Amino acid sequence: MTELQALIDAIPIRHNPISYLMFSGVFLGFLLSGVVLLRAPRDNRALLFFGLMIGCLSITNLDTFLCYTGWMKFTLAWNDSTEPLTLLFAPLLYLCIRHLVVRKPLPAWVVALHLAPALLYALSQIGYYSEPLAVKFNAYKGAYFSEIPFAEVPEGTTYGYQWVKDMQRWLLLLGFAVYGLLSFRLWQRASKSFGHPATGVRISKYRFGRYALVTFLLSLGLMLVVYISYDDDGGDHYLSLFTLAVTLSTCIAFISESRFFQRTWLLDKYESSATTPPEITLEALREVAGKERFFESPKASLKALAAHLGVHPNRVSRLINQETDGNFNDFVNAYRIDLAKRRLVSPEFRHLTIEAIGRSVGFRSKSSFYEAFRKQVGCSPTQFMKSTGKP
Numbered sequence: 001m002t003e004l005q006a007l008i009d010a011i012p013i014r015h016n017p018i019s020y021l022m023f024s025g026v027f028l029g030f031l032l033s034g035v036v037l038l039r040a041p042r043d044n045r046a047l048l049f050f051g052l053m054i055g056c057l058s059i060t061n062l063d064t065f066l067c068y069t070g071w072m073k074f075t076l077a078w079n080d081s082t083e084p085l086t087l088l089f090a091p092l093l094y095l096c097i098r099h100l101v102v103r104k105p106l107p108a109w110v111v112a113l114h115l116a117p118a119l120l121y122a123l124s125q126i127g128y129y130s131e132p133l134a135v136k137f138n139a140y141k142g143a144y145f146s147e148i149p150f151a152e153v154p155e156g157t158t159y160g161y162q163w164v165k166d167m168q169r170w171l172l173l174l175g176f177a178v179y180g181l182l183s184f185r186l187w188q189r190a191s192k193s194f195g196h197p198a199t200g201v202r203i204s205k206y207r208f209g210r211y212a213l214v215t216f217l218l219s220l221g222l223m224l225v226v227y228i229s230y231d232d233d234g235g236d237h238y239l240s241l242f243t244l245a246v247t248l249s250t251c252i253a254f255i256s257e258s259r260f261f262q263r264t265w266l267l268d269k270y271e272s273s274a275t276t277p278p279e280i281t282l283e284a285l286r287e288v289a290g291k292e293r294f295f296e297s298p299k300a301s302l303k304a305l306a307a308h309l310g311v312h313p314n315r316v317s318r319l320i321n322q323e324t325d326g327n328f329n330d331f332v333n334a335y336r337i338d339l340a341k342r343r344l345v346s347p348e349f350r351h352l353t354i355e356a357i358g359r360s361v362g363f364r365s366k367s368s369f370y371e372a373f374r375k376q377v378g379c380s381p382t383q384f385m386k387s388t389g390k391p
Helices: 003-009 017-039 045-069 089-101 108-124 133-144 168-193 205-229 233-256 282-289 302-309 313-324 328-344 354-360 366-377 381-387
Strands: none
Touching: 003 133, 017 045, 017 233, 045 089, 045 133, 045 233, 089 108, 089 168, 089 205, 108 168, 133 233, 168 205, 205 233, 282 302, 282 313, 282 328, 302 313, 302 328, 313 328, 328 354, 328 366, 328 381, 354 366, 354 381, 366 381
């Protein structure tokens, strides 16, 4: 038995509640990532980026689990090989949030720029990946088993990659800080356009995005505490336990939105429509619904909108629910309220009462106009006029 092998064999295997929870998080993470990546529609980039993030997180958590329990001694050649993946967490989560609130896809080269730091870090560590096993043993045991002696490394071993490797955790922290700020600004700018969840939707895409923002904040705070408290990777198991909580709460969110628990599961109204309906887009709906001659009419209806497009009303209803997190009335009323806001402050319509302006944009009654106005704007028409300085 060589001296190095004797040192490797001296690494203990430990099992405790923390290790069991870490393994549960790894298993659950791989399961969630696989389901999301396999089941998410190809055009749902938000879910695809989220699935990739959970997958990368699960791989690095597996590395942490092996390190914490001592099982890494059987795969020592792969020690720290997952470090580049940690630099993908923040950009992937940001891209997920961006595609939740901004429907316009990014060019491939822009996405590549966001992922480039992880690739550059991996390239900087090629020297470490090709190091002899003794170097990787010393790197591993220094973080988790400081009581075990260092192994002797071959003479002439250089550590040109080390200065970058020492910055990895701070690069990760910087990434979460920068992308967390970008996500928050993006969210704030887009929040005014958020609609109201459709009936039966417990977790809208905007609420899910808000959940991702909170995850950003909590991750940043926990990483800062762990990195200050531990000089090396010895505290990474606390981060793994946090990711278990995130993964578990995400699974609960997904399950709570499952159609299996909805009354319409056995008889879905969308399954009763034509078998091969023509494809429609949200832009096409807006082009028709946004015409004043359509939404100004009190008779504007889901059937009328569907007739303009030559599709079944259920197709239109589903698209509006999925893309706007609102129903048909919310969709059409957004145009009516936007026009009403302009007319309320326009000298051309000063001779009309507030109720008359409401009827002129398509509302059947004063109460329905006020209710929709408050829902869209957050105040009554009278309060809106006062805020603009109009009598």
